[in-house]
Amino acid sequence: MDWLGDNAWAVWLGLGFTLGVAELFSLDLILLMLAVGALAGMVAGLLSAPLVLQILVAAATSVAMLALVRPSVVKRLHSGPDLEMSHHKLVGQQGVAAKPISTLEPGIVRVSGEDWTARPYDEHLTIAEGEAVEVLQIRGATAYVHPVPRLES
Structure with a gap:
């Protein structure tokens, strides 16, 4: 002991x-x-x-x-990162207008390597081809985008 x-x-x-x-x-x-x-x-x-x-x-x-x-x-x-599935993961991402985008004529936006039909979020805007855009909403198979402000130098 x-x-x-x-x-x-x-x-x-x-x-x-x-x-x-x-x-x-x-x-x-x-x-x-x-x-x-x-x-x-x-x-x-x-x-x-x-x-x-x-x-x-x-x-x-x-x-x-x-x-x-x-x-x-x-x-x-x-806990882990939230799993975003489907098109919701595109909201907030930036892309480039592949074709001009207007309310009357939907265009094409390239986001994360994918092409999406796009319309401007603000229906009074026209977005030129090559302009940087941000996806604000997805409705159906259409991305509603807004141009990303640029700093002019």
């Missing part, structure tokens, strides 16, 4: 390692937080703290990790 008292850090290390390996199978991040608590108990053991204090340090660290760290890590892992 003296060996266990003198080498409690080794037990904490083994417990932390075992919990870490078990986490690889569960992927819930609960066992990983408990493993961090066990490693905190190991540090307390290396500092020759009494066994009761080691247990309290391990428990407090585990609870703190579960309450404070795990929720934000899980949120980060489970």
